[in-house]
Amino acid sequence: MMYLWSNLCVVFFLLIFTSYFDLAFLVFVYQCLQELYGLSFLCSDLVTSPRVPRFQVLDALVSLFCRSNISAETLWDGGWLLRQLLPYSEAEFNSQHLELLQVRTYEVSYKNSATALVKEVRGFWPDLLITVLCNEWKKCKRAMESSYPPKEPKCVLFPSPILSSEDDIPDSSSFTAGERLHELAKVFVVLHQLQIFTLGKPLPEKPLIYPPGDLPANSRAQTSGLDLSGPKPGTEVNLVNAVPCRIAFERGKERHFSFLAISVGTSGWLVLAEELPLKKPFGVVRVAAPLAGCNPKIDDKHSRWLHLRIRPSSLPVLDPAKFNTHGKLKSKAFVDGRWTLAFRDEESCKSALCMIVEEINFLCEEVHRRLKPLLNLETSLNLSGLADEDSSSNTTPRNSV
Structure with missing residues (x-):
């Protein structure tokens, strides 16, 4: 009420x-x-x-x-x-x-x-x-x-x-x-x-967020040769840190891939690549999915299986074209997918899990680092004030209309 x-x-x-x-x-x-x-x-x-x-x-x-x-x-x-x-x-x-x-x-x-x-x-x-x-x-x-x-x-x-x-999409x-x-x-x-x-201060044009930081030395992103554009299908990558695995996207059709988890700043991907026999240790990206939200979990009964949730790459709520006039999705394109990767032994499975967790941590820490000034109101007000003074000192005044 x-x-x-x-x-x-x-x-x-x-x-x-x-x-x-x-x-x-x-x-x-x-x-x-x-x-x-x-x-x-x-x-x-x-x-x-x-x-x-x-x-x-x-x-x-x-x-x-x-x-x-x-x-x-x-x-x-x-x-x-x-x-x-x-x-x-x-x-x-x-x-x-x-x-x-x-x-x-x-x-x-x-x-x-x-x-x-x-x-x-x-x-x-x-x-x-x-x-x-x-x-x-x-x-x-x-x-x-x-x-x-x-x-x-x-x-x-x-x-x-x-x-x-759609009504059958769960809260989780x-x-x-x-x-x-x-x-x-x-x-x-x-x-x-x-x-x-x-406080009587003008609103900045943009929120106060730190700029992107440099990639850590010898990071998986640098070793793989990927940049901010991400692992598009057909992109060549270095598989020196990859873990061999098997996955079936269709029943009865199992395929062999090399698995990589990679983060670049605030972006990250799960990568399945096919090895190039004549150009080892390089391979070609065949499938890529978002790293964030993948919720990795080793199967309770099969210690060589790794379950991953596959999230859409973009936020559906920010794309009104995907909805009809009643606020319903036009299709079920945003239902989460799932991968189950099979590794050759328990150690390989644990290694892949550790790789994912480590890269997620890198991604989340970078996001939090960049947001720090915005989340601290006092810091945000002080730094935005300095930014406004710098910008005003470098511009010439205009007559108001």
Whole structure:
């Protein structure tokens, strides 16, 4: 009930403080509020004197940001409304509001969001976490600084259903994990930008993320000869660190490959390559899959078998073209696959498992290293301030239009 009130409250006052909504819809929203919560003030008073409830609006918005378990859509709508109100509500926006936003929101909502995001570094999609954050940062900044709300008012009051997959996809699937990651990123970004905004600082064009680091010396990526472009089919690789294995992609058709796990910065792959008999130890990539989220596990009954989960290479939730108008997947292309690799002995199987775990650790550590300044709000504010000063000192001022 409290969540619904927050959502309706945002929509209601969004209507009051923008000029392009019709009165009939305003009265409709007011009637919803009156029926649900028994509000006693007159609709005519609100329409003719929108300044009357402004203090209560700010109270409600500040309370909204201080709570956990609020959807990203609601926070984005509330963030936009707060930015619209503050230039006209400096008297009502007192030190208590500011303290709540800068202290309570930081201590509760922001820290919880940051903690949840750190857990995703060890989740299904660490290789795409930075990409998602950068995309959402741009979208959120554009939405917060827009003269219009992020969505049409009716969409705010009656939000569209969350894009979902086919009903038989389990909660443990990478698809579900991708939807969760997307939601967490949106919440973290808007809370981070609100902290910057309440301090009176301009929003940077990009989130503060460290640049890619150098590859470790003698890493498997360097030894194999692969770069950031990844192991495309037909690519020639050095198999000096590979482990021979067998796998059947079709019943009764077993094939021999050399297996490699490789990470390059925040990317990583599972590689099956065929050895070149006349050019040892080189081979040709035949199949490649994402390293992240593979969840390696040695079979309980067959110690020479290694089970791997094969996740899609891209986040389905970021590709609306894959969904129909009802939010359902057009196909089951995003259902997780599975590999079972058979090795010649237990030691080879354990060696392949250790290789995978080590490369996943390299990948996740690099993601966490690059995100460190963004996850530490104080560091992020200080470094972004220095960056803004450097960029402003190297540019010539322009006349405003």
